[in-house]
Amino acid sequence: MVAEGSRTLQRNEVEALVREVLTQRLRGQVNPPPARERHAEMPFRAGGPPNPLVVNVSARHMHVTPEHLEILFGAGAKLTKLKDLYQQGEFASEQLVTLVGPRQRIIPNVRILGPTRNYTQIELSYTDGIYLGIDLPLRISGNHDNTPGITILGLKGAVNLDRGVIRAERHVHMSNDDMAYYGVKDGDYMKLKIDGPCGATFDRLKVRFHPKVILEVHIDTDEGNACDLETATNMELTK
Amino acid sequence: MVAEGSRTLQRNEVEALVREVLTQRLRGQVNPPPARERHAEMPFRAGGPPNPLVVNVSARHMHVTPEHLEILFGAGAKLTKLKDLYQQGEFASEQLVTLVGPRQRIIPNVRILGPTRNYTQIELSYTDGIYLGIDLPLRISGNHDNTPGITILGLKGAVNLDRGVIRAERHVHMSNDDMAYYGVKDGDYMKLKIDGPCGATFDRLKVRFHPKVILEVHIDTDEGNACDLETATNMELTK
Numbered sequence: 386m387v388a389e390g391s392r393t394l395q396r397n398e399v400e401a402l403v404r405e406v407l408t409q410r411l412r413g414q415v416n417p418p419p420a421r422e423r424h425a426e427m428p429f430r431a432g433g434p435p436n437p438l439v440v441n442v443s444a445r446h447m448h449v450t451p452e453h454l455e456i457l458f459g460a461g462a463k464l465t466k467l468k469d470l471y472q473q474g475e476f477a478s479e480q481l482v483t484l485v486g487p488r489q490r491i492i493p494n495v496r497i498l499g500p501t502r503n504y505t506q507i508e509l510s511y512t513d514g515i516y517l518g519i520d521l522p523l524r525i526s527g528n529h530d531n532t533p534g535i536t537i538l539g540l541k542g543a544v545n546l547d548r549g550v551i552r553a554e555r556h557v558h559m560s561n562d563d564m565a566y567y568g569v570k571d572g573d574y575m576k577l578k579i580d581g582p583c584g585a586t587f588d589r590l591k592v593r594f595h596p597k598v599i600l601e602v603h604i605d606t607d608e609g610n611a612c613d614l615e616t617a618t619n620m621e622l623t624k
Numbered sequence: 625m626v627a628e629g630s631r632t633l634q635r636n637e638v639e640a641l642v643r644e645v646l647t648q649r650l651r652g653q654v655n656p657p658p659a660r661e662r663h664a665e666m667p668f669r670a671g672g673p674p675n676p677l678v679v680n681v682s683a684r685h686m687h688v689t690p691e692h693l694e695i696l697f698g699a700g701a702k703l704t705k706l707k708d709l710y711q712q713g714e715f716a717s718e719q720l721v722t723l724v725g726p727r728q729r730i731i732p733n734v735r736i737l738g739p740t741r742n743y744t745q746i747e748l749s750y751t752d753g754i755y756l757g758i759d760l761p762l763r764i765s766g767n768h769d770n771t772p773g774i775t776i777l778g779l780k781g782a783v784n785l786d787r788g789v790i791r792a793e794r795h796v797h798m799s800n801d802d803m804a805y806y807g808v809k810d811g812d813y814m815k816l817k818i819d820g821p822c823g824a825t826f827d828r829l830k831v832r833f834h835p836k837v838i839l840e841v842h843i844d845t846d847e848g849n850a851c852d853l854e855t856a857t858n859m860e861l862t863k
Contacts, residue, residue: 511849512751523821523852555822582762583794584827585850588819610750611824611850613762 423609425617435562436600438622441471442609443553445513447482447497448506457482457539464499471601472558485536486517506549507535510607514552524551525591555608556591557622558598569624577602578621583613662848664856674801675839677861680710681848682792684752686721686736687745696721696778703738710840711797724775725756745788746774749846763790764830794847795830796861797837808863816841817860822852
């Protein structure tokens with residue numbers, strides 16, 4: 386596809402290559418990433434915490450209202466399940482959107498997570514934000530005060546979202562049992578220590594209580610890649 | 625550019641938009657990032673360390689041999705300076721290349737850092753590696769044992785590099801004064817603690833000694849974005 390060594394490459398050849406790659410991607414011929422691909426888990430041990438420590442990396446994704454879903458994918462559109470997520474009832478859908486940022490740069494193949502919600506939200510990494518030219522605010526899901534918008538393209542239409550684009554604050558989902566074991570309450574901050582070749586400790590991991598969740602830490606791709614979560618040799622959650 | 629609300633967007637409109645964006649980027653009409661954009665520094669204080677603690681984020685970049693430079697930019701090509709870097713004699717050049725990975729995905733506008741070296745090396749983040757489909761090895765600059773290659777496009781030609789694509793291991797450049805103050809030696813690992821809204825501590829920061837360097841920590845964009853270096857309220861380097 387590209388010549389060895391010193392052959393001169395013509396600009397039109399480069400442009401043709403670029404066009405081909407982009408067209409492929411637009412047509413979905415390049416596999417988009419699942420929404421929560423990377424994962425690390427500490428084995429359960431008797432006498433330890435009530436639930437195993439599970440850390441999942443959230444890749445960029447979207448939550449959507451039923452109304453926006455119909456604009457993007459046509460009247461009557463419903464989210465269809467690609468894969469269950471760790472929390473019961475939540476799933477990665479088959480639906481993908483393309484984001485167009487203020488500098489006209491695009492990010493294709495952004496997955497919608499289901500079920501639909503009463504707000505539309507785009508969760509990106511700072512790497513994505515810098516690429517798109519958006520100064521992302523750090524927010525807990527659903528807090529859209531002073532957040533920027535973005536243009537979203539679906540198969541059937543476009544939405545100019547006026548707010549709801551955030552970097553999700555790193556957090557840990559906990560039930561009452563988990564909070565009792567770790568001695569924390571909803572809204573507290575904890576630390577997550579990851580040992581390994583790219584070892585790191587993340588401070589300010591926010592506790593998010595819900596009676597029906599399973600213990601699960603969510604970090605984004607910048608954080609998961611910074612510590613190379615996949616090569617973690619040990620993980621620890623502390624106050 | 626994109627319709628409000630519910631207007632149906634035709635596939636050919638989307639394709640035209642994508643083509644336009646890509647062509648713009650290829651022509652350099654979208655500003656490529658400088659190679660070491662983000663930066664944080666602790667003020668100098670009397671009685672403190674001999675040199676202020678400076679942390680710089682290395683965006684993806686390339687080091688190049690004179691031979692490869694001539695293949696990419698034509699016979700007799702020299703690197704021209706865009707901007708001095710923190711270490712004396714090092715600079716971000718005006719020359720940019722495009723990377724083509726094994727999945728035919730491309731990353732344009734990758735800056736070459738000068739001066740030329742006796743090896744060609746591409747330093748990427750894990751985010752970049754996942755995007756391109758390259759399983760990046762963690763290496764200190766210049767160690768190319770068992771490292772993958774990549775296709776590099778310049779304005780005048782292409783190089784199929786057979787090895788030298790790495791994630792650079794996070795490191796701190798130190799002179800003798802710095803090592804004496806912190807009580808460490810070349811090759812030791814230190815910790816870098818960043819306080820702030822996305823606070824984190826990076827373990828395994830490798831000490832790299834050179835008699836003529838100025839104290840400087842290099843982390844990559846995944847690490848810089850994970851801790852949101854720009855909003856750091858305090859930084860500390862410890863054993």
